[in-house]
Amino acid sequence: MNHLLSIDHLDREGIERIVAQAARFAEVSDREIKKVPALRGRMVLNLFYESSTRTRSSFELAAKRLSADVVNFAASGSSVEKGESLKDTVLTLSAHKPDAIVLRTPWAGASELVCKWCSAAIVNAGDGKREHPTQALLDVYTLKGRIGELDGCSIWIVGDVAHSRVARSNIVAFQRMGANVTVAGPPTLIPRGIEALGCDVRYTLDELPSADVVYALRMQNERMNEMWVPSIREYAATYQVNGRRLSPRQVLMHPGPVNRGVELSGEVVDSPQAVITAQVEAGVVVRMAVLYELLSGAGAPPSARTRPASVESTERQPA
Amino acid sequence: MAAEPLVHGPQRPADALLRDVHALDPRAALDARHDVRVRDGRIAELAPPGTLALDPDEELVEGRGHHLMPAFFDPHVHMRTPGQEHKEDLETGTRAAAAGGFAAVLAMPNTDPVLDSAPLLRSLREEAAREARVAIGFLPAITRGLAGEQLTEMAELRQEGAVGFTDDGRPVTSAGMLRKALQYQRLCGGVVALHEEDPTLSRGGAIHEGAVSAALGIGGIPTISESTMVARDAELAGYEDARVHFQHLSCAASVDAVAAAKQRGWRVSTEVSPHHLILTEEEVRGMDTRMKMNPPLATESDRQALIDGLRSGAIDCVATDHAPHAREEKEVPFEQAPMGTTGLETAFAALYTGLVLPGVLELALLVERMTAGAELFELTAHRIAPDEPANLVLVDLDAEWIAGERGWESRSENCCFAGRKLRGRVLLTLSNGAVVYRERAFSVVSV
Numbered sequence: 001m002n003h004l005l006s007i008d009h010l011d012r013e014g015i016e017r018i019v020a021q022a023a024r025f026a027e028v029s030d031r032e033i034k035k036v037p038a039l040r041g042r043m044v045l046n047l048f049y050e051s052s053t054r055t056r057s058s059f060e061l062a063a064k065r066l067s068a069d070v071v072n073f074a075a076s077g078s079s080v081e082k083g084e085s086l087k088d089t090v091l092t093l094s095a096h097k098p099d100a101i102v103l104r105t106p107w108a109g110a111s112e113l114v115c116k117w118c119s120a121a122i123v124n125a126g127d128g129k130r131e132h133p134t135q136a137l138l139d140v141y142t143l144k145g146r147i148g149e150l151d152g153c154s155i156w157i158v159g160d161v162a163h164s165r166v167a168r169s170n171i172v173a174f175q176r177m178g179a180n181v182t183v184a185g186p187p188t189l190i191p192r193g194i195e196a197l198g199c200d201v202r203y204t205l206d207e208l209p210s211a212d213v214v215y216a217l218r219m220q221n222e223r224m225n226e227m228w229v230p231s232i233r234e235y236a237a238t239y240q241v242n243g244r245r246l247s248p249r250q251v252l253m254h255p256g257p258v259n260r261g262v263e264l265s266g267e268v269v270d271s272p273q274a275v276i277t278a279q280v281e282a283g284v285v286v287r288m289a290v291l292y293e294l295l296s297g298a299g300a301p302p303s304a305r306t307r308p309a310s311v312e313s314t315e316r317q318p319a
Numbered sequence: 320m321a322a323e324p325l326v327h328g329p330q331r332p333a334d335a336l337l338r339d340v341h342a343l344d345p346r347a348a349l350d351a352r353h354d355v356r357v358r359d360g361r362i363a364e365l366a367p368p369g370t371l372a373l374d375p376d377e378e379l380v381e382g383r384g385h386h387l388m389p390a391f392f393d394p395h396v397h398m399r400t401p402g403q404e405h406k407e408d409l410e411t412g413t414r415a416a417a418a419g420g421f422a423a424v425l426a427m428p429n430t431d432p433v434l435d436s437a438p439l440l441r442s443l444r445e446e447a448a449r450e451a452r453v454a455i456g457f458l459p460a461i462t463r464g465l466a467g468e469q470l471t472e473m474a475e476l477r478q479e480g481a482v483g484f485t486d487d488g489r490p491v492t493s494a495g496m497l498r499k500a501l502q503y504q505r506l507c508g509g510v511v512a513l514h515e516e517d518p519t520l521s522r523g524g525a526i527h528e529g530a531v532s533a534a535l536g537i538g539g540i541p542t543i544s545e546s547t548m549v550a551r552d553a554e555l556a557g558y559e560d561a562r563v564h565f566q567h568l569s570c571a572a573s574v575d576a577v578a579a580a581k582q583r584g585w586r587v588s589t590e591v592s593p594h595h596l597i598l599t600e601e602e603v604r605g606m607d608t609r610m611k612m613n614p615p616l617a618t619e620s621d622r623q624a625l626i627d628g629l630r631s632g633a634i635d636c637v638a639t640d641h642a643p644h645a646r647e648e649k650e651v652p653f654e655q656a657p658m659g660t661t662g663l664e665t666a667f668a669a670l671y672t673g674l675v676l677p678g679v680l681e682l683a684l685l686v687e688r689m690t691a692g693a694e695l696f697e698l699t700a701h702r703i704a705p706d707e708p709a710n711l712v713l714v715d716l717d718a719e720w721i722a723g724e725r726g727w728e729s730r731s732e733n734c735c736f737a738g739r740k741l742r743g744r745v746l747l748t749l750s751n752g753a754v755v756y757r758e759r760a761f762s763v764v765s766v
Contacts, residue, residue: 108537108652165536196530
């Protein structure tokens, strides 16, 4: 693997490899000293054209735990505001020779473009409404930790599928791991043609009890202003995952940040069924695994292929 | 008296003997090898191959059985002049047309400033009379500034040489506004050409709405955005008995709407682009910005319906919608890129390779559809017949080439067919009696 642009580029084996590596790194996170020297001397550049707290900080933390140097570049307050194109920004920053660029943009396919312009390994950390592959990986990791293998498991993704890059990556990743995926939400927010990705479509939560896992998506207030739904009140009445709709055997997931009282009721967020904080925790170790695979794995560029001297601590199986 | 509708730059009338060419002109029922003599820019003589003797002041073109056709007519190009000359100008744009075998083109008014007044049309035509390599006509705007709120001075524009009117790039959203333009057509004439799109349906969209837009998370444009407007405006045309031309049809539902309108005797015509006839939304999966155009590439069944429409005559002609954009404008993430592909230099070869070679379309029918635009806009069709001005294209149907391998005549390179292996290469183009293009490797024996 040279880049992580789309979850579609990973087969089941690839996903399992990263998840297994993340499990090894999880053991490191529990130590007093949370750092391994695996990527010492490597540089990871966080290039963010959209505001992001959890994704950016977890990539930063992941890189630092692997002893890589991290440079954060946010588009606001930079030359981007002076009209510099994505291409020129990437060419400029490439002059610093980053080994990996973690890219978040509001534009689908931006990471594919950036690949053409520089030699660094590119990690897509969200491109418009298209994909968020590391989110899908950390969700698979979290879910495996909770319920084991996903084969035959029924996963419902509920809410604003149309505007969700998380939904798109997770539909693919969950199915690749053997799960059956159903998307459910208002007909205005379920894109026409989504079933071509292999998922089922529902416009009500009537059959939600059949799900093993309920994955709720964030409902953004601005969607109401754009008239996608008549009101947030009606949305919540029809699609909110709450104590009445969630049965005790179901696992609840959410990519964050949660709108309590909109897509999820407060009680289910705080219930033991929710693995939302486990997802956040998984974010760091899964991103460590991704950076590790890209920068020291078999697919790394020749310059980065020399295996770091001290990885034995990372290769021990978790307890 | 109104000005001539088409203008071209200074030209030297050709005197040439095209020896042993396969002359193919469906309008003249011509499909056989001939010698063709061009005298002072006009077709002087057609004779059996090898029978005409070379006059001393003539240029000899060895046809070697290559196909000589009436030069193509493109009713839909963007020359970006005035205001966006970094994309294209009249010289580079008409050079691209000549290289594609087009002897005449009609330019759209979505320039900066918008072509919406007689003085601007006059100055543009003066510029064309200095620079245009092939004949060019202009379609000024239906509404001022393309804003859809106020008619342009259509009668004065017609006096100044407007071929017709269009707000291309934008729909005339208000039915009431369009109706007024169609009523006014009774006074001044001129075909009203329409870019059909309902902005309340297309807003936020960049590609065809369907499996690909769902997978990519890119906003989709539903086909009903086009087809409902085609149906609405066909009915307006019927009601006002107006002459309306629908631009760049892209989907099955629009073809159905046009066919139904024709059935009822309404005076509508339509065009289709090579890219909508050859490519589908699947091409967009790689998010190559050259595949981003408006209307967007649709599904395979839409493509088949467009091909069927072209064969049945529901669709009257081919138009490239040649839409040049500078490299830096297209070298951005897909959603940020402007819509449009160039098309003049690849149109014939793309359609010959994609439709004629596989046996989907007869070559003669393709030639008919690539030249039919002229009569739709009340201009004289190019013909291979004695006394006709020489508007001719000589094509080597066996030549294989990679689109873009030798660069482009156009100032822009955003061609959706770039890199594809195509068959059929334009060797020579004559526009209005003058040689306007010669393929570089093609040897002309001069005596």
